Amino acid sequence: MSIQRTLSIIKPDATTRNLTGSINARFEQAGLKIVAQKRLQLAKAQAEKFYEVHKDKAFYNSLCEYMSSAPVVVQVLSGEDAIAKNRQIMGATNPANAEIGTIRRDFAQDIERNSVHGSDSEENAALEIAFFFSQLEIVE
Ligand code: CDP
Ligand code: MG
DSSP states (O other): OOEEEEEEEEOHHHHTTTOHHHHHHHHHHTTOEEEEEEEEOOOHHHHHHHTGGGTTSTTHHHHHHHHTSSOEEEEEEEEETHHHHHHHHHOOSSGGGSOTTSHHHHHOOSSSSOSEEEOOSHHHHHHHHHHHOOGGGOOO
């Protein structure tokens, strides 16, 4: 266990239903601190770059269309074991499989419109944070 930073995204299904504050309350209540944050709308090409690891998957084009369809809130969460803790608070990718009390169980609409993104490893967290933020924009 150590202090980590992870990239969190509040996805279009959640921003358009005005759930940003409700979702971020979950992170803060669990002891994660929002140390950088901005609201923006991705161009489809930017979504494609961000999700490049999934480019061969059947869901890739639909995912990138969806992620660029409305604003997102991108943010950096900091705290003890932040990468795994964030994923635990988020719940499973498919909300039908997500544990009770997780963000995806409570807010997601389906496996694509599942309200939040979270980095899955230290390596990806560093890459994903750098995709959206400069060091100057991250303040502990
Ligand atoms: O977001 P997470 O790391 O839990 O899942 P992923 O396997 O990295 O997939 C990235 C995103 O693609 C998911 O969060 C969903 O929005 C979407 N997806 C989908 O639309 N259909 C699938 N069968 C799997 C993922
Ligand atoms: Mg993932």
